[in-house]
Amino acid sequence: MPFTHLDIGGPVATLSLDHAGGNRISFDMRVELREAVQQIEKSPARALLIRGEGGDFCFGGDVRDWPGTPAEILRPKIQVLAEALDHLERLPIPTIAAVQGGCMGGGFELALSCDLILAARSARFAFPEARVGIVTLQGGMMQIAERVGSAKAAEMVFLSEPASAEQMRHWNVVNWVVDDAEFESQAAALAARLAEGPTKAFAATKALWRMQAEQGVKAAKAKLYDVSMPLFETEDARTALRNAAEAINAAKPLPTAIFAGK
Template sequence: MSFVRVETRGPIASVTLDHPVGNRINFDMREELRDAFNMVARSEARVLIVRGEGADFCLGGDVRDWPGVPVASLRPRIEVFAKALDMLEQLPIPTVAAVQGTCMGGGFELALSCDMIVAARSARFAFTEARLGIMTLQGGMMQIAARVGRAKAAELVFLSDFVGAEQMAQWNVINRVVDDGRLDSEVTVFAQRLADGPPGAYAGTKTMLRKWARDGEKEAKAALYGVSMPLFETEDVQAALRNAAEAVNGGKPFPKATFSGN
């Protein structure tokens, strides 16, 4: 791959955008991201970190590709990115975007397609599509509205203003803000903690969140036991339950469980 790197260290996979300068998402990178997320889906990784090489996470779509391209040709090439983000959202493992510098346009949609975002304190976010007279092309307006509400989402999308990481954290858009020099180390610790957790419960939780977002709370609750009860048949859960029961009987706190994925 020319613009994307895929690496695995133990249970942690990383997909890194690497397109100097600014990691702009050109046509080739769209295909490489789709292929990268497919590789992660077929791997034994238990958590994924999405990163951007250099000073900025991602400056969005590479508009240098777009002028003069007929819409009939442009649409399928842009839709490749939608397919890549769908694959990212469908991964059964926790996904974390590690954001530094500027994160805008399609790069912001990429970060929002992850389960969680950890950002450097100086990071800034924006949807800048309106400056070009276009809309958020991968559903960013809905992604941000789900977090900040319709009115604030409309303001962000219409005006294309940049917003800092601290404010985004207050608005519940990102999960954690860390000092700039500690982004990589903090994300690695965060990812390792997720990798040590219960993969079956994570996958089930993601299934239920997608069901809730798509069909509403009533339908999600109706599907809950069908997703949750099979976990009790796994070796991991039975071992954790036995150890927890023994601890309770002995007047001790729950011991730390080990989850193999079985």
């Protein structure tokens, strides 16, 4: 049975986790996630929304598959999710994790691999790996340290205590916290807004951020104009700049730009 559902019916791609009992990431679900990200990259989607069916976003890896499995067999099966998340981070379009209920372990790493996190007020975040004597297997310990610093990261990773959505917003892990009743509509509205944005500029921004993370600020700045100047040749930028210049000359407010992703 499928454990994920991918909808690319318009400019927003929606990837839904659907595994009864907390959307735990089984071995088969890892493969589905990797294949879904590959499909999204090849699609015309201009934004991606990742969400969970049921009351929880994702409780992380399905550890029921793990006991008694030799490490040499377990490693390639677990590593599939790391490959999926690395590919997710490299997508040129904006990505949003819409988190409700439990967001634990690998599910938390999935959310951290997105550009933005919108959380319902009910959301709870944790890394429970230390409770079973392992580490965050997709690099969550490093992802969270980048957001909150090493001291707070140690607190979360070592103690495995859940943190509220508001606490995560205060620590700059979550971008927005909304009431549960408005959660679905707010997530859809945010994804639609990003899908209407300057797709080419978003892709350039993400490419430069990735370069900064991998090679440092100096290397990213050295490539800044190589990446940014071609934007001036895009249809979107040419049209928006021309309309802005005309509005300034006429002493009018800047018009709202319409971006076609071209």
